[in-house]
Amino acid sequence: MSVFELQSLLPQIILALGATAILMFGAWFPSRKWILGGVFVSLLAGLSAGLIAPAVPEVANLYSVGSYARFFVMLWSLLGALSLLLSLRYAEIHDLPGSEYAALVLFAICGMGLLSSATSLIGLFLGLEAFTLVFYILIAFKRDDSRGAEAGLKYLVMGAVATGFLAFGISLIYAASGSFHLPESFAGLQQAGGMRALGLVGWAMMLVAIGFKVSLAPFHLWTPDVYQGAPAPVTGLLATGSKGAVFASLIPLFGALGPLKAELNQILWVLAALSMLAGTFAALPQRNLKRMLAYSSVVHMGYLMISLLVGGPEAHRALVFYLIAYTIATLGAFGVLSSFSGVDDEPQEYADFRGLGYLHPRRSTVLAACLLSLAGIPPLVGFFAKFGIIAAALRGGYPGLAVIAILAALASLYYYLAPIVVLFMQERDARELRRGCRHEYFVLALCFAAILLLGIYPTPLLDLLAGVVP
Amino acid sequence: MIDSVLTGFPILSLVLWLPFLGTLLCLLMRHSAVACRWLALLTTLSVLLVAVGLFVGLPAEAGWLLSEDYTWIPSFGIRYSLALDGISLLLICLTAVLQVAAVLISWKQKEHPALFYALVLVLETGIIGVFLATDLILFYLFWELMLIPMLFLIGVWGHENRVYAALKFFFFTLAGSLCLLLAIISLYLIHGEQTGVYSFAFETLKQTQLSSGVEMLLYLGFVLAFVVKVPLFPFHTWLPDAHTEAPAAGSVDLAGLLLKTGIYGLIRFAFPLFPHAAQQSLPFLVVLALIGIFYAAWIAYAQTDIKRVVAYSSVAHMGFVILGLAAWNQLAWEGALLLMVNHGVTTGGLFILIAMLQERTGSRDLRLLGGMWKSLPFFSAFFLLFCLASLGLPGLSNFAGEILVLLGTFGRWPLFAALAAAGVIFSAAYMLRVVQGTLWGPLGQVCKLGDKGCQHEDLGRREWLLIIPLALLVIWLGLYPTPVLEPMRGPISLMLQAGGLP
Secondary structure (H helix, E strand, O other): OOHHHHHHOHHHHHHHHHHHHHHHHHHHOOOOOHHHHHHHHHHHHHHHHHHOOOOOOEEOOOEEOOHHHHHHHHHHHHHHHHHHHHHHHHHHHOOOOHHHHHHHHHHHHHHHHHHHOEOEHHHHHHHHHHHHHHHHHHHOOOOOOHHHHHHHHHHHHHHHHHHHHHHHHHHHHHHHHOOOEHHHHHHOOEEOOEEOHHHHHHHHHHHHHHHHHHOOOOOOOOHHHHHHHOOHHHHHHHHHHHHHHHHHHHHHHHHHHHHHHHHOHHHHHHHHHHHHHHHHHHHOOOOEHHHHHHHHHHHHHHHHHHHHHHOOHHHHHHHHHHHHHHHHHHHHHHHHHHHHOOOOOOOOEHHHHOOHHHHOHHHHHHHHHHHHHHHOOOOOHHHHHHHHHHHHHHHOOOHHHHHHHHHHHHHHHHHHHHHHHHHHHOOOOOOOOOOOOHHHHHHHHHHHHHHHHHHHOOHHHHHHHHHHOO | OHHHHHHHOOHHHHHHHHHHHHHHHHHHOOOOHHHHHHHHHHHHHHHHHHHHHHHHHOOOOOOOOEEEEEEEEHHHOEEEEEEEOHHHHHHHHHHHHHHHHHHHHOOOOOOOHHHHHHHHHHHHHHHHHHHHEOEHHHHHHHHHHOHHHHHHHHHHHOOOOHHHHHHHHHHHHHHHHHHHHHHHHHHHHHHHHHHOOOOOEHHHHOOOOOOHHHHHHHHHHHHHHHHHHOOOOOOOOHHHHHHHHOOHHHHHHHHHHHHHHHHHHHHHHHHHHOHHHHHHHHHHHHHHHHHHHHHHHHHHHHOOEHHHHHHHHHHHHHHHHHHHHHHOOHHHHHHHHHHHHHHHHHHHHHHHHHHHHHHHHOOOEOOOOOOHHHHOHHHHHHHHHHHHHHHOOOOOHHHHHHHHHHHHHHHHOHHHHHHHHHHHHHHHHHHHHHHHHHOOOOOOHHHHHOOHHHOOOOOOHHHHHHHHHHHHHHHHHHHOOHHHHHHHHHHHHHHHHHHOOO
């Protein structure tokens, strides 16, 4: 590895070294202030990705450092910084070790960045495992919480199975084509009349693994329990970054597949439709905010699969836009959850939220805006996100999926309005304040502003994506 | 002179965003209820001032009188384009009048006043936006923008069964809206594939060549969204619940304005974009409108809650409007649009009076009320006036619209017109039952149970101020509707030509 390649990988190096440093110094000087150090490192990595031009286009035939990859590195760095800010008070009241927490989140961000920039199947595997391993720990970070332990174990077992599938799938594709590097490894799968059988089996296994990671139906069953058991800021990161990074890596992956993608279209169709339907039906009866968000995320993953299925630059731009809209709103929702959590309780059940709307009007408004944006109500950013996906589906010739998407959006209003009704339309006698902190308010204000401004004027982001997304 | 002032100045954006500015100020000053309500009143009054200024200052011509057009989201071909013609001008004036009334009737709002006025003002922005937008996505945005404030107005400040009513309203309209969205995007893509120009501009999309099957499908998507809002039988079931549970301002806005957006959507977008499909659908619309007129009257007669009676009467009146539109000629359309404006004023007035009655007696139940004329003579006189206007007494507002609709319809479908005329008698039956049950007869149980000798205070100063202008409007629109008919004449004939006269 040359100096130039190291320079090109600077953001990841900053994240990894920063995390190690925080971990080591944190052992000597334990303090929760290390989380702020993590915020600083994360922002530094994001800035270096944005400002310092890489010297080489690709590092070690594993990772791209093109504008697409750097865009996502910046995005996940920002996400990591915001998640850490949200965790500050949470770590304080739940007595979580600050330096370990910050270091783990930084490692996760590093892995997400690597995954999003993977140009080879090995790079993909490494990036994915890098942050999945971290999440095994983060989910069960509250050691004395049995729910957290259960969630961690569940994620570990499911994740290990998925890893097995991924490794096996990659090795089959390698066996069929003789290369890990992206265009070549798929070019080798071509044969007269379609894809080689070995390649198809390999892809099937990879899709299973991907399905587990982003919780597509029918591989989504771990999602609600893990969401519920994990600490709220961790769930926020898990719901946004870990799924988003996988989708970010899938765009070049499917792009490299070229015309062979036609072989997979039927499976992708079924995955998309099944995720939207299963997620919707499972989310409808939920009375727990975290579980509802878990099932609704399955629906959102179904939406994202639609544009992956359609393919082409416009659909991919719609996908990334949707991903960003989903990330902002989900982070905001889990941010409000962590900011409402007290010393020994984390409000999750709808009953816990009764009448909070007038007790904490600002944070409740942010939560309502996030949920309505997820539901795709204009003038919030979720509307143009859904608009892009539905337009892509119709343009790509999938009116059936567009209709399912519309129906799912209609049904989604039912489960997204339920917490809003509880917040604002039900009275409550007991008046206990749930105090948050400045850092949380800052993140929530940022999310709220982004949801509203990008909903009213999405042109800058769309222009940016037009330049970045291949 | 006014033209030269208006050409350079974005007056449409001013009318549109003024209420929104009021919303933001309300939220800023949320700790003072008094400041909020004065702010809301000032905002709605200034919107009214601008609207009346436009009404007086603009010539009664066909075509767009004012327009604005800016780039907004070029990558999707979405533009911020507003335009105003005679019809939208009238509806904006109606909106401005009723919003002032809505603020005044909720003057004593005690629960979360800042949020309440903020939502009423956002609602005004949404409604005016619907009447102004000519880019379909912009239209859709405002269309949806009306939903959220209404959801909260009903759900937070409504009566007993409010959450159920709010959600029912929301889901009915949203189901329709999503069909509309799907149809809009399909039309956009079809047009883009044909010409290579991806645009949501109404004038551009009108040029799209459609096969008859696709045209019918897209038309149905549009019409479904609009008739749910109108509401046409059998899509009306959300309306009685929403009206009954909504607070006074919510009922006024629902009946006076939101229902009109559905009609407006039909004539502005659904009919001109899909003229052939529209022609084919007219007989179905007539039948549904007629069923609506009689069915709603029948149900209204059986109600005991005054608000529910008025709600069903709205369904019947909207049946008349749809009947007039389906007759598809100048006279009937003028009548239909006039009836739409008149219905806004009369029903708005009725809901305001019902709110005053409920404030005094705590009841809207016809079985418990009665004999109000003795204790509330002034109130009762106005109540009688608005009830008579609503049932279509000649000389009062609704009659002018109804008679034009019936005359216009008679030219095309004599039988249906004759049937619909019978519907007027039905409306007399249920409205007079309301009058009888409320104003006349022996003192009702409400009085006997409650206060000594049933002493309620008659109209206060604020209430006089509120009800006098509306009463004058009712009489003016009934006796001399020409100033209202004039600005809509040109646009209607343009629309009928563009839609292809039979």
